[in-house]
Amino acid sequence: MADRPSHLRVWDIPTRGAHWAIAVLFAFSWWSAKTNHLPWHRISGDLILGLLIFRLAWGMCGSQTARFSSFVKGPAAVLAYIRGDWTKGPGHNPLGGISVVALLAALTTQVVLGLFSVDEDGLEPGPLSRFVDFDVGRSLAKIHHLMFNVLLALVAIHLFAITIYELRGKRLVRPMLTGETRSEAGLQPPRFAPAWTGWATFAIAASAAWLLAHGLRLWGPV
């Protein structure tokens, strides 16, 4: 696939998979909270937790375009990008990198708040809520509720920016689906992590999420 001369592979399957799975589960979490389906909301949150742990780890040991080191840049690089003098590389540009970090940070905050949140009836509390009392858990649930607005705003900015790029001829949605972008002169192919790294990271992330979702207990009911 990547051998077609006009196409360049930029996103690996784990990065794309994590991205779209989080997007779908984000919408599902929203719906399940709105309609008060708390058991579903909790499962959705547990899955997002696992995907986030995976994505954060993949940002350190994954393929080049997924790594934070390749797109988290200082203000100088961001300003240079905005001015237009930026040496093009595959993957996120320095400005888009800020968006990625903001989205991941906000999502992580939201999931952690959810772990400790308690519902108003005290019947469907988050998996780590046994470490806080009812009142603290309720306050965290209220912050969890407010934090959702921050997430919605970040998602709106994310979608708005993508629309602008697409309208200006820079395709972003297709590469995130297929993994490939149009090759441009001087664009170096990125390095990709081997499959076993992906599976190992996946196993660690899934185990960590499972343990957290079970309230850090190895046995017993959820």
Next chain:
Amino acid sequence: MALGIGLKSAAITAVLVFGATASLAAGLSAADAIKARHDHFKEMGGAAKMLGDQFKSGAPDAAIIKAQSAKLAQTAATLPTWFPAGTGPESGVKTRALPLIWTDKAGFSAAAKTLAAETAKLNTLAASGDMAGAGAQMQAVGAACGGCHKKYRAPES
């Protein structure tokens, strides 16, 4: 033990019924009644959470389960007195209590009775030291809470 708690909750009910009537006669505002009601429900939520935490742990603490089950049963027994006329949304005070509570008195009273019965059963099981039985009964208590909330409480906006 069960008899003791039965008498105790009957006494509390009597005091609360008397108190509610007397205080409304004395002009207790709807806001005060709604605030007291919210506090009662928060107390029950707190007890439910503490019970859930224990039942989910590998080694439930019987003392906590006994105390919180008794609290839940005693509080639930007084629930019918928390909804005096004029404390619905028409009072202008922020409340998610639906007008149906006052228009469907029979249904609401039956739902309250179910909660009282299920929590009393939980309390009896906990007091007898049957932690597994109490844990299973907690499902019925949760269903009694949820069943009533679905019908008589407006969703969180």
